[in-house]
Amino acid sequence: MPVLTKDAKNLIDRPNFAHLATLMPDGSPQSVPVWVGREAEHIVVCTGENSLKAKNTRRDPRVALSISRLHRSLRGSPSPRPRDRAPTRPRSEDHGSHFA
Helix, strand or coil: CCCCCHHHHHHHHCCCEEEEEEECCCCCEEEEEECEEEECCEEEECCCCCCHHHHHHHHCCCCEEEEECCCCCCCCCEEECCHHHCCCCCCCCCCCEEEC
């Protein structure tokens, strides 16, 4: 079994976002955000036993995992967009609420 490098351990041990890609029964990919941790040299993915990613992994253990470093944190509380300021066309960055 490959040993995790020091850089990999540092990345896994910090509160970073990870995406796990598994394979659906038809072979199509399913990628979802997950929290990861580490137990010695093993990467632990936080998920429910009956989740789709768990079922996919039991059926086909081929997975891909990517971890993105968080460079900064956002602080604030979400507040709804005032109705009188609603955009005329939806934009990808408009999700119905924003941080104030």
